[in-house]
Amino acid sequence: MFDLERSLADWRDQLGRSGQCIDGDLAELEEHLREETAGLVRAGLAEEEAFLIACRRLGRIDLLGAEFEKVNLRSIWVSRSSWMAFGILAYLASSVGARTVSQVVLAGGLFSGLPSRLTGAIAAFGSLAVLLALLALITITFVRHGQRQDTPVPGSTARRCGLAIGMFLWFTLMPGAGLLAGAIAVKAARDMSEFGHATVATSIGTFAISVLMPLLLTTWLLATPRFTRSA
Amino acid sequence: MAYSKELVAASATPLILSVLAHGENYGYAIIKRVAALTEGEMQWTDGMLYPVLHRLEEQGYIESEWRAPEGGRRRKYYHLRKDGAAALAEERRKWNVVNTALMSLWEVKPCLT
Structure with a gap:
C-alpha cells in the first residue's frame, strides 16, 4: 500500500542527507511535491503514480542538490566550520578530563603504595582510555541527535547558556582537580625519587600515545571511504 | 523542441x-504561471527554479516569507x-535590444522556405 507521507519523508531524507540543502529548502520542495501530486491526483492519477511523476518533474535529486549547493555555499561552510570547532572543543574537553584522571591515578597509586613505574603506566594508559571513551561518547551522542542539524548547538537560549556554563565549569574544575591530585601525589610519595619515577613512566606512556594517536587518526582519515555523489 | 540550458538559465531571471x-x-x-505563458514550450525542471x-533573494531583488493561507x-x-x-527594468531593456535586432534582421531577409 502506497503511503504518501512516508514517501515524502524518504524523498526529503535522501535530499537532506547530501548536506547541500538547508531546512527551508527541503520544506519548500516538499510543499511543491505535495501540490504537484495533489494536482495530478485531481486529474485522475493514482496517488503513487502522481507522486512518481511529481518527483520526476521536480528533477533528479543529485542535480537538485548540486544546484542548491551553489546557492548555499556560505551556509554550508558556516555549518561545517561550526562542526569543526565543535570537534576541537570535544577533543580539548576529553583531553582535559584524561589528564585529570591520570593525575588522580598517580596520586591514588602512590598513596596506596603501588610500584611507581606501574602507577605511571596505569596513569598514562588509563588517561588514554578515558580520552577515547569521552570522545566516543560525545561522537555517538551527537551523531545520534545532531544528524539533521545544521550546527552542533541548535535550540533554545537556555540550552546554549547551559552549554557555555558546562564548558566553563569543565575547563576550570577539571584542571583544578588535576592540580590538587598532583599535590596529593607529591605528598603521598615516600620520597621524591619515587614521585620522579612515576611521573617519568607517565611521560613515557603519554609520549607513546601522542605518537600513536595521530598515526591512528591519520590512518582512519585515509581509510574513510569518500562519499561520492552518484552520477 | 528542447531549449538550451543557457537560454533557460538566462531567461529564468527576467x-x-x-x-x-x-x-x-x-x-x-x-512555475505553473511560466509554463502556461510559454504554452509548455519551455519546460523547466521544476526544482531548478528554487x-x-x-539567488535572487540573496541579491536583494526579492524577499520571501513563510505564510499559511x-x-x-x-x-x-x-x-x-x-x-x-x-x-x-534593466533586463527588459537588454531583451528588447536582442529582440529588436533579431526582428529587424528576420524581416529584411526574404524567407527562403
Missing part, C-alpha cells in the same frame, strides 16, 4: 521577476523589492 511584478507568489505557482529564487498549508511567498524592479 521571467521570475516579471511574474512577481504582477504581485507576490509562491514557487509552485510561479535555487534561482534563492487560511485553512491551507504553509507556503513560502516571494515578492519583488525595489532593487528587483530596477533589475527587471
Whole structure:
C-alpha cells in the first residue's frame, strides 16, 4: 500500500542527507511535491503514480542538490566550520578530563603504595582510555541527535547558556582537580625519587600515545571511504 | 523542441521577476504561471527554479516569507523589492535590444522556405 507521507519523508531524507540543502529548502520542495501530486491526483492519477511523476518533474535529486549547493555555499561552510570547532572543543574537553584522571591515578597509586613505574603506566594508559571513551561518547551522542542539524548547538537560549556554563565549569574544575591530585601525589610519595619515577613512566606512556594517536587518526582519515555523489 | 540550458538559465531571471511584478507568489505557482505563458514550450525542471529564487533573494531583488493561507498549508511567498524592479527594468531593456535586432534582421531577409 502506497503511503504518501512516508514517501515524502524518504524523498526529503535522501535530499537532506547530501548536506547541500538547508531546512527551508527541503520544506519548500516538499510543499511543491505535495501540490504537484495533489494536482495530478485531481486529474485522475493514482496517488503513487502522481507522486512518481511529481518527483520526476521536480528533477533528479543529485542535480537538485548540486544546484542548491551553489546557492548555499556560505551556509554550508558556516555549518561545517561550526562542526569543526565543535570537534576541537570535544577533543580539548576529553583531553582535559584524561589528564585529570591520570593525575588522580598517580596520586591514588602512590598513596596506596603501588610500584611507581606501574602507577605511571596505569596513569598514562588509563588517561588514554578515558580520552577515547569521552570522545566516543560525545561522537555517538551527537551523531545520534545532531544528524539533521545544521550546527552542533541548535535550540533554545537556555540550552546554549547551559552549554557555555558546562564548558566553563569543565575547563576550570577539571584542571583544578588535576592540580590538587598532583599535590596529593607529591605528598603521598615516600620520597621524591619515587614521585620522579612515576611521573617519568607517565611521560613515557603519554609520549607513546601522542605518537600513536595521530598515526591512528591519520590512518582512519585515509581509510574513510569518500562519499561520492552518484552520477 | 528542447531549449538550451543557457537560454533557460538566462531567461529564468527576467521571467521570475516579471511574474512577481504582477504581485507576490509562491514557487509552485510561479512555475505553473511560466509554463502556461510559454504554452509548455519551455519546460523547466521544476526544482531548478528554487535555487534561482534563492539567488535572487540573496541579491536583494526579492524577499520571501513563510505564510499559511487560511485553512491551507504553509507556503513560502516571494515578492519583488525595489532593487528587483530596477533589475527587471534593466533586463527588459537588454531583451528588447536582442529582440529588436533579431526582428529587424528576420524581416529584411526574404524567407527562403
